[in-house]
Amino acid sequence: xxxxxxxxxxxxxxxxxxxxxxxxxxxxxxxxxxxxxxxxxxxxxxxxxxxxxxxxxxxxxxxxxxxxxxxxxxxxxxxxxxxxxxxxxxxxxxxxxxxxxxxxxxxxxxxxxxxxxxxxxxxxxxxxxxxxxxxxxxxxxxxxxxxxxxxxxxxxxxxxxx
Amino acid sequence: xxxxxxxxxxxxxxxxxxxxxxxxxxxxxxxxxxxxxxxxxxxxxxxxxxxxxxxxxxxxxxxxxxxxxxxxxxxxxxxxxxxxxxxxxxxxxxxxxxxxxxxxxxxxxxxxxx
Amino acid sequence: xxxxxxxxxxxxxxxxxxxxxxxxxxxxxxxxxxxxxxxxxxxxxxxxxxxxxxxxxxxxxxxxxxxxxxxxxxxxxxxxxxxxxxxxxxxxxxxxxxxxxxxxxxxxxxxxxxxxxxxxxxxxxxxxxxxxxxxxxxxxxxxxxxxxxxxxxxxxxxxxxxxxxxxxxxxxxxxxxxxxxxxxxxxxxxxxxxxxxxxxxxxxxxxxxxxxxxxxxxxxxxxxxxxxxxxxxxxxxxxxxxxxxxxxxxxxxxxxxxxxxxxxxxxxxxxxxxxxxxxxxxxxxxxxxxxxxxxxxxxxxxxxxxxxxxxxxxxxxxxxxxxxxxxxxxxxxxxxxxxxxxxxxxxxxxxxxxxxxxxxxxxxxxxxxxxxxxxxxxxxxxxxxxxxxxxxxxxxxxxxxxxxxxxxxxxxxxxxxxxxxxxxxxxxxxxxxxxxxxxxxxxxxxxxxxxxxxxxxxxxxxxxxxxxxxxxxxxxxxxxxxxxxxxxxxxxxxxxxxxxxxxxxxxxxxxxxxxxxxxxxxxxxxxxxxxxxxxxxxxxxxxxxxxxxxxxxxxxxxxxxxxx
Ligand code: HEM
Ligand code: SF4
Numbered sequence: 001x002x003x004x005x006x007x008x009x010x011x012x013x014x015x016x017x018x019x020x021x022x023x024x025x026x027x028x029x030x031x032x033x034x035x036x037x038x039x040x041x042x043x044x045x046x047x048x049x050x051x052x053x054x055x056x057x058x059x060x061x062x063x064x065x066x067x068x069x070x071x072x073x074x075x076x077x078x079x080x081x082x083x084x085x086x087x088x089x090x091x092x093x094x095x096x097x098x099x100x101x102x103x104x105x106x107x108x109x110x111x112x113x114x115x116x117x118x119x120x121x122x123x124x125x126x127x128x129x130x131x132x133x134x135x136x137x138x139x140x141x142x143x144x145x146x147x148x149x150x151x152x153x154x155x156x157x158x159x160x161x162x
Numbered sequence: 163x164x165x166x167x168x169x170x171x172x173x174x175x176x177x178x179x180x181x182x183x184x185x186x187x188x189x190x191x192x193x194x195x196x197x198x199x200x201x202x203x204x205x206x207x208x209x210x211x212x213x214x215x216x217x218x219x220x221x222x223x224x225x226x227x228x229x230x231x232x233x234x235x236x237x238x239x240x241x242x243x244x245x246x247x248x249x250x251x252x253x254x255x256x257x258x259x260x261x262x263x264x265x266x267x268x269x270x271x272x273x274x275x276x
Numbered sequence: 277x278x279x280x281x282x283x284x285x286x287x288x289x290x291x292x293x294x295x296x297x298x299x300x301x302x303x304x305x306x307x308x309x310x311x312x313x314x315x316x317x318x319x320x321x322x323x324x325x326x327x328x329x330x331x332x333x334x335x336x337x338x339x340x341x342x343x344x345x346x347x348x349x350x351x352x353x354x355x356x357x358x359x360x361x362x363x364x365x366x367x368x369x370x371x372x373x374x375x376x377x378x379x380x381x382x383x384x385x386x387x388x389x390x391x392x393x394x395x396x397x398x399x400x401x402x403x404x405x406x407x408x409x410x411x412x413x414x415x416x417x418x419x420x421x422x423x424x425x426x427x428x429x430x431x432x433x434x435x436x437x438x439x440x441x442x443x444x445x446x447x448x449x450x451x452x453x454x455x456x457x458x459x460x461x462x463x464x465x466x467x468x469x470x471x472x473x474x475x476x477x478x479x480x481x482x483x484x485x486x487x488x489x490x491x492x493x494x495x496x497x498x499x500x501x502x503x504x505x506x507x508x509x510x511x512x513x514x515x516x517x518x519x520x521x522x523x524x525x526x527x528x529x530x531x532x533x534x535x536x537x538x539x540x541x542x543x544x545x546x547x548x549x550x551x552x553x554x555x556x557x558x559x560x561x562x563x564x565x566x567x568x569x570x571x572x573x574x575x576x577x578x579x580x581x582x583x584x585x586x587x588x589x590x591x592x593x594x595x596x597x598x599x600x601x602x603x604x605x606x607x608x609x610x611x612x613x614x615x616x617x618x619x620x621x622x623x624x625x626x627x628x629x630x631x632x633x634x635x636x637x638x639x640x641x642x643x644x645x646x647x648x649x650x651x652x653x654x655x656x657x658x659x660x661x662x663x664x665x666x667x668x669x670x671x672x673x674x675x676x677x678x679x680x681x682x683x684x685x686x687x688x689x690x691x692x693x694x695x696x697x698x699x700x701x702x703x704x705x706x707x708x709x710x711x712x713x714x715x716x717x718x719x720x721x722x723x724x725x726x727x728x729x730x731x732x733x734x735x736x737x738x739x740x741x742x743x744x745x746x747x748x749x750x751x752x753x754x755x756x757x758x759x760x761x762x763x764x765x766x767x768x769x770x771x772x773x774x775x776x777x778x779x780x781x782x783x784x785x786x787x788x789x790x791x792x793x794x795x796x797x798x799x800x801x802x803x804x805x806x807x808x809x810x811x812x813x814x815x816x817x818x819x820x821x822x823x824x825x826x827x828x829x830x831x832x833x834x835x836x837x838x839x840x
Contacts, residue, residue, distance in 0.1 A: 078326060078409070080449025084526045087446050092561050106319075108310065108327055115445035131313070138306045141299050143442040145566050154295055155576040157440055157515075183315070185385035186340035224317050229335065247767035248714070249706060253337055257707035259635055259717045263338075263368065 053081040074103035090117035115146040177204035202242035285582030288658035300397040308390035332403025343406040348416035348434035349377030353648040360644035411441035417465035430460035451529035452537035492543030495749035516567035520558040589621025592675040609692035628691035632728035637665035705745030712745035714762025714769035755779040802836040
């Protein structure tokens with residue numbers, strides 16, 4: 001599936017671990033349950049982990065320096081836990097790699113995701129990237145600090161959105 | 163899909179209702195396949211046939227700009243179908259505390275969009 | 277007599293600047309786009325629903341209902357006129373004030389909504405987060421900035437919280453809605469212990485405020501009184517601490533069952549101690565500097581609130597005393613409908629939206645315009661909506677009261693019943709609400725007609741009567757001294773009575789169900805017998821709630837179910 005990153009559609013070159021099959025060479029995303037298998041893999045491909053919305057990001061603390069991607073999953077767009085997971089990855093665990101969001105996500109959530117530290121969207125099949133871009137440009141101000149380095153807009157907690 | 167409070171049983175008779183997406187107003191399915199705001203014009207379905215009809219209508223909900231299509235159990239009276247529950251009677255007649263707000267209420271002056 | 281506006285700033289609420297106005301217009305454009313995507317089929321109804329709810333738009337029984345935010349219950353005359361305009365132009369000429377200090381319009385069309393939001397934005401209003409699983413309109417007490425016992429003006433903090441929670445990136449898809457209330461004095465006038473978070477302020481040692489923090493209170497189907505998490509939260513940690521509470525809730529609140537999704541259930545499930553541990557752990561780990569609320573920010577927000585420019589008291593008090601002597605009906609109204617003001621020569625007045633036989637909280641567009649006129653002439657342009665569905669003029673000179681009262685009298689707003697049995701709180705119930713079991717309004721109308729006699733009401737004294745049309749408890753029936761709950765008996769409407777609830781002032785309690793449900797008329801009769809029992813059994817000066825507590829529910833239950 002295509003990835004949306006910095007306003008660009010790019011091809012996703014990562015492979016997803018297939019259940020019951022040993023991990024392939026190259027860049028691979030593994031579920032949390034197979035993290036140690038991934039870490040022990042004998043390959044110079046990069047490693048990422050896929051979290052469900054119920055997983056605790058704290059469990060990644062030790063592995064995180066060796067991960068390039070954390071992929072968060074919306075089972076349904078109303079399940080807002082991935083927002084907290086993303087923000088905690090950045091704020092508590094100081095993760096610097098890519099955070100993806102996938103599953104059932106709406107363009108209307110795009111700006112929130114970015115402000116929580118998500119950097120790439122695993123676009124649902126039928127998505128129109130123009131709608132996502134519009135969502136990103138819809139607002140020029142936000143009313144609270146975020147983990148991004150945003151400029152103050154006037155007083156209080158207001159932030160200017162790029 | 164049945165609704166809480168619409169109290170359909172195996173034997174009785176039902177009518178089909180929905181809300182219009184654009185203005186939210188209540189409508190009833192008439193015999194000619196059109197949707198009407200007056201329950202008096204609604205087509206009666208034996209409960210054995212209503213699920214089938216609901217399925218067909220739900221499949222066209224987006225196209226017909228409707229939301230929340232479901233069946234309502236009624237009894238037949240001289241003045242037309244009467245829902246068995248208070249909830250559906252209020253839906254059919256309008257709020258009891260504003261007797262003037264009947265389903266065919268029109269704004270005394272035209273709204274700006276008209 | 278009129279007040280010259282001392283500055284361009286509105287009295288009692290935050291003044292928008294261009295940045296805030298741009299934001300509102302962008303929000304309208306976003307919603308317009310969402311509506312178009314819904315109509316084209318790009319958004320399903322399931323996807324669109326939470327988006328429209330976050331703009332206050334519900335699909336109710338007969339039509340869409342739009343809930344407009346009135347932050348901390350304060351609005352100005354211009355804004356009230358906008359509401360009147362919306363009622364006239366896009367609805368059926370009336371609106372309904374709610375217990376969350378908002379207003380609802382019952383006959384809105386989806387296709388008009390972007391335009392309505394645009395009209396609202398023109399006077400700095402919106403419907404953002406008046407519904408949906410997000411942080412809702414923050415409520416504050418209705419005598420803010422006027423009450424004689426006030427420690428700080430809670431509206432400044434409510435505004436800070438409003439801004440912070442507006443389109444919060446992390447907390448817009450919570451397990452369930454989240455309601456915050458803040459009281460500016462030790463006396464709790466906001467039912468802080470019945471909110472997801474309740475804040476009660478007092479002055480700290482360094483002259484800056486500190487907050488008592490309650491969490492996990494609520495009514496609904498599981499009424500729970502909130503637990504105290506903090507005694508003395510410093511002002512500068514206010515935002516950080518709320519972030520911590522919400523993070524724990526967003527991560528761990530239940531999402532599998534909407535009836536168990538409120539934070540109160542999480543607090544109960546974990547136990548207060550474990551919940552507190554998790555909040556403290558989060559609070560300790562977070563980047564506190566980022567969320568610090570410096571004094572300068574509080575003052576910057578405060579500086580955008582206009583303050584009334586009071587005139588010297590002169591002989592206002594004497595003039596009022598003479599008028600009260602001369603007119604007994606006016607005297608009765610002053611007695612029940614006014615509240616002491618910190619400024620000598622002034623008082624606050626509560627305008628009853630509960631006429632005998634009327635619909636509690638409903639106000640016509642003409643009445644809205646009148647309220648706007650009165651606010652402009654007599655109360656620095658400021659109006660407040662209370663959580664008891666009435667309207668407050670915060671700062672009225674005592675020698676203007678007679679004029680105000682006469683204007684209200686002429687327009688059906690002069691009822692002298694604040695705090696009495698006919699000052700009924702009622703939700704819309706089955707006449708409008710898609711979730712209802714029974715109608716709340718007709719029974720409220722019957723009760724307010726039954727007890728309409730002014731002498732009888734005064735004889736009965738202070739009594740809160742609250743009515744909800746279903747267990748969601750929008751009418752706060754559990755918090756009523758007498759509560760009425762609509763239930764469904766095989767498709768027919770029926771009512772349960774609760775007794776002994778109370779919302780505030782340090783003695784919050786939850787009403788006890790008296791017994792099995794009755795029909796509407798039986799319920800009205802049963803309540804009349806409960807009142808008779810109170811009148812015959814009370815001791816001198818004892819209020820209804822006190823008699824309930826002393827005697828317990830048994831004698832009232834006997835009276836309620838005694839058949840003639
Ligand atoms: C007519 C449309 C309305 C709908 C569909 C609606 C729906 C609901 C629902 C489902 C709940 C329970 C939520 C929960 O406990 O998780 C609730 C609670 C509440 N509603 Fe409404 N409501 C409506 C109108 C009102 C009105 C008119 C008021 C004010 C008079 C109001 C004030 C409240 C309050 C204060 C609560 C919170 C009770 C608590 O603390 O749990 N609502 N509403
Ligand atoms: S209490 Fe029930 S009936 Fe009343 S407004 Fe709330 S959801 Fe509707």
